Amino acid sequence: MIIKRIKAYNFKTYLNLDMDLEPAPDKPIILIGGQNGGGKSTLFESIYGALYGLNISKSYEFDLLFNNGNKDFLDKQITLEIHFSGEVLNKLYNYVLTRIYKIGQAGEVIENVKLNMDGNIFNYNSSEPHKIRQKAESDVNKIIRANLPKELSKYFLFDAMESGALLKDDQLAKVIKENIENVMGFNKYNQLAKSADDVYQNMTVQKFKAEKDKKEYIKIITNKKNVSNEIESKQNIIANLETYLSNKKDTYNELKSGFNQEESLKEKIAKLRSDNESYKKSQSIYKTRLESFVKELELNIGLPMLALTFKNQISEILDKIKEIEIKTGKFLSKETTEKIVIDTISYLKDNDLIINEIDISKIIDFVINQPKRINNISDVELYDNNEVMAMNKLVNSQHNNQFPYLALSQIELNNSFNSIKKNKNLIDELSKQISFNDYSMIQEYDRFQNNLNETKIIIKTLNEELKKIEKELAQFDINEETEPDPIYDLVKKLNPYFIECIQQLLLNKKKKLEETLVKDLNINLIPYKDVISKVEFGSNMKDFTFKMYHNTGNEISLNLLNTASKQMVVQCLLKALHKYGDYNPPVMIDTVMGVLDEQSRETVLKNYFPQLSHQTILLSSDSEIRVNKDLEKLKVFINRAYTVKRDILLQKSEVFDGYFGKEII
Numbered sequence: 182m183i184i185k186r187i188k189a190y191n192f193k194t195y196l197n198l199d200m201d202l203e204p205a206p207d208k209p210i211i212l213i214g215g216q217n218g219g220g221k222s223t224l225f226e227s228i229y230g231a232l233y234g235l236n237i238s239k240s241y242e243f244d245l246l247f248n249n250g251n252k253d254f255l256d257k258q259i260t261l262e263i264h265f266s267g268e269v270l271n272k273l274y275n276y277v278l279t280r281i282y283k284i285g286q287a288g289e290v291i292e293n294v295k296l297n298m299d300g301n302i303f304n305y306n307s308s309e310p311h312k313i314r315q316k317a318e319s320d321v322n323k324i325i326r327a328n329l330p331k332e333l334s335k336y337f338l339f340d341a342m343e344s345g346a347l348l349k350d351d352q353l354a355k356v357i358k359e360n361i362e363n364v365m366g367f368n369k370y371n372q373l374a375k376s377a378d379d380v381y382q383n384m385t386v387q388k389f390k391a392e393k394d395k396k397e398y399i400k401i402i403t404n405k406k407n408v409s410n411e412i413e414s415k416q417n418i419i420a421n422l423e424t425y426l427s428n429k430k431d432t433y434n435e436l437k438s439g440f441n442q443e444e445s446l447k448e449k450i451a452k453l454r455s456d457n458e459s460y461k462k463s464q465s466i467y468k469t470r471l472e473s474f475v476k477e478l479e480l481n482i483g484l485p486m487l488a489l490t491f492k493n494q495i496s497e498i499l500d501k502i503k504e505i506e507i508k509t510g511k512f513l514s515k516e517t518t519e520k521i522v523i524d525t526i527s528y529l530k531d532n533d534l535i536i537n538e539i540d541i542s543k544i545i546d547f548v549i550n551q552p553k554r555i556n557n558i559s560d561v562e563l564y565d566n567n568e569v570m571a572m573n574k575l576v577n578s579q580h581n582n583q584f585p586y587l588a589l590s591q592i593e594l595n596n597s598f599n600s601i602k603k604n605k606n607l608i609d610e611l612s613k614q615i616s617f618n619d620y621s622m623i624q625e626y627d628r629f630q631n632n633l634n635e636t637k638i639i640i641k642t643l644n645e646e647l648k649k650i651e652k653e654l655a656q657f658d659i660n661e662e663t664e665p666d667p668i669y670d671l672v673k674k675l676n677p678y679f680i681e682c683i684q685q686l687l688l689n690k691k692k693k694l695e696e697t698l699v700k701d702l703n704i705n706l707i708p709y710k711d712v713i714s715k716v717e718f719g720s721n722m723k724d725f726t727f728k729m730y731h732n733t734g735n736e737i738s739l740n741l742l743n744t745a746s747k748q749m750v751v752q753c754l755l756k757a758l759h760k761y762g763d764y765n766p767p768v769m770i771d772t773v774m775g776v777l778d779e780q781s782r783e784t785v786l787k788n789y790f791p792q793l794s795h796q797t798i799l800l801s802s803d804s805e806i807r808v809n810k811d812l813e814k815l816k817v818f819i820n821r822a823y824t825v826k827r828d829i830l831l832q833k834s835e836v837f838d839g840y841f842g843k844e845i846i
Contacts, residue, residue, distance in 0.1 A: 182328045182766045183796050186264035189227040191248045191257075194220040194827060194834035198227065201821060204796040208820035211798045212806065214841050215825035220834030221800040224825065225771045229338055231263035233331045234280060240288045250832035258283045267328035268765070274299050276324070296321045329766040337755070337794075338769045370679045370686070377675035379406075384669050398654075405650045412643045415636050422633040426626065433626045453604040460594070460601050467590045495572050502569055519545050684720075691718050694757050701753040702729070704788045707780045708746055709737060745776045749785075756793050767796035774805040786811055791818040808841050819845050 189198040202211050215221040237243055247259060259282040266275045277297040285291045285308060292307040294317075303321050305314035329337065382402040389395040426433075522545050529535045698716050702709065712732045719726035729737040729750075742750065759768065773790075774782055786806070790797055799806070806812060822845040827834045839845065 182265060182267040182764070184228065184263065184265045184767050184769075184798070186262075187224070187228050187231065188260070188262040189224075189231075190260040191251050192227055192230070192259050192261060193223045193246055193248060194832075195223060195227070196248050196250055196833045198224070198834075198836060200224075200823065200836055202796075202798060203820070205820045206795075208818055209793075209795055209797050210790060210815060210819045211796070212815065212819050212822040212840055212845070213798065213800050213825060214803060214806070214823070215800070215834075216827075217802060219827045220825045221802075222771055223834065225338070225769065225800060227261055228263060228769065229334065231261035231278060231280060232325060232329070233334070234292065234294075235259070235261070235282060237282065237290050239290065240284050243282060243284055243290050246282075248833060265328070269324075269327045276328075278321075278325075294318070294321060296324060298324060329764060334766075337759070337766045370683045374676050374679035374683075375409075377672065377679060381672045381676060384672055388669070401650060401653050405647065405654070408643055408647050408650060412640055412647065415640045415643065419633060419636050419640070422629050422636070425629055426633065433623065437623055450608050453608050457601050457604050460597050463590070463597075464594055467587070467594060470590075471587055499569070499572055518548055522548055687718070688720065690761050691720070693761055694718065694754075697757040697760060698753055701756060701789075702750065705753055705781070705784050706746060706749050707778075707784060708742075713737070745778055745781055748776060749781060752785075752789065756789070759794055765795070767798060768794040769798040769800070771800040772805070773799045773801045782811070786814045790815065803841050806840075808843050812840060812843060816845060821845070 183203065185201070185203045187198065187200050187202060189195045192198075204211060213221060213224065235246065237246065243259070247257065251257075260279065262277065262279045264275075264277050266273060268274075275298075279293075279295045281293040283291050283293075289308075293304070294306075295302065295304040303317045303324075305317040305321070307314070325331075382405075386395055386399055386402070389398060523541060526535070526539060526541055526544070695716050695718060699713055702713050702716070703711050706713070709729075709731070714730050714732045714734075716730070717726070717728045727739070729739070731737055739747070739750075755768070759765075774785075777785065782805075790799065806815065822838070822840040822843075824837045824839060824841050825834050826837060
């Protein structure tokens, strides 16, 4: 496949783009320069969108892609047109594929597609009923697929920076496996094997004579299909989750670090504010206690001093009062007195010492109310009960002079005052360091990570269930017919045959891929330049492995490679797959240097880009392929060079010949 020309009208930054991209046999590189934001990536999207269509259905999505510099709103449409050639079944065809997007009356986006294949026209309109457009749409998709399937486009039309991100999280071996399965066409055989198994199961159903066995078998194979489909669905979910998590990991780590830092700052601020609130509370308590102390100064100071001064004398008086009460019986309670009187009367009656009836209540009142006197009247007897209670309270109550505590509190508050002032300034300073970023992505990332882990567990359970189902199927006793059935016997062999085809294809191409990869890695993988003795692909796609070995014999751990080295391993693999794969597409690379260092840049310019493909389209800024330093090394391999410039006032990008003013002759 060769991309000959790309046209884009009113697409994002382009009002009118018409670019010749055809390479020459000895000059495979098309170099397109431009500053960041100039329109290089939009050119990339134009080619991708022209081949596979723009995924838009709403008017607001259309408006986002429509060039704002176009003031002609009467004919508001986006047009993408790509000219390319490709070989199908050893015959070369020339194609012109045009896609036009407009807004319908109901606000929906309408896509008009026209494909000219050497004069044969296929066209359809997305607003037409499916039955009308079905055949033309299917034919167009088949033709595109025959040249470069959409699922393979990411391997040949890619952003080097993004491809480097895919290699994080120790997924290099997995990425290599996916590359080989897709580009080498192994997935086609997997699909054939699955279809053959379905046909075999359906034919087996017809072999059962007993209706009961037939129903049971159908139930089991239906369950098997459901489980297999569920596994496939979960595997797709895992692939999407891993891609998302890989792409977002750096952002997640940055946000997580910022979040932890901000949480620490917020904790410090909360602590400082809590200290300030505690100060305000202590200050309020001090004020209340001080006001109370001043208001009852005589009680807080005079009374405690009075109690302390006269405590001994008052205690003597109280002791004498208690002594008299004991002698006079005043210490007895009313209840005790009643009990003594009742017990005494009862005794007298029992011993016939009382002749007449006695009113017990009168005797009790007499005993309680009868004044008691001792021989010598003491001064202490002159105190009434209230005075006795007051003296008891004076000497026995805890009189606490609050003044020393208040004085100490005042000192502490004065000492804290300067700290509180410093706290306020520190709170302001720390608050300025909080960015108040949106950290919702952290929760989303964690949620996706949990989903990934849970989905892997589900797949493991489903695989175990699938093994049990297959054992159940193997136990069925199929009644052999007297007449041989060669078609059934053949179908039975197809599933293992296609699986074996994958195995044999891998073995047949494995050696060539390994040899090519060793050669290119020894040239382009700078940290291991000329020291890689061999690379080994696994012999089984199911449990695929990829290993590299040093000249000394030890294995080079893929996990220890930096991102730039991993990017180079995959790009060298793509080159080998391009050479031995089932397709022959152009290669288009945006952000060409990705994360490569100075030394790696040197080697890719000299040894990688010129040999990568029959057509290599490079989209570069002048800081990647530098005009005065790098351009000369590529010049002999460049067939065409352009520079994309953006006019921010007119809101459009234009294409000029040459690379940043340097003509390619």
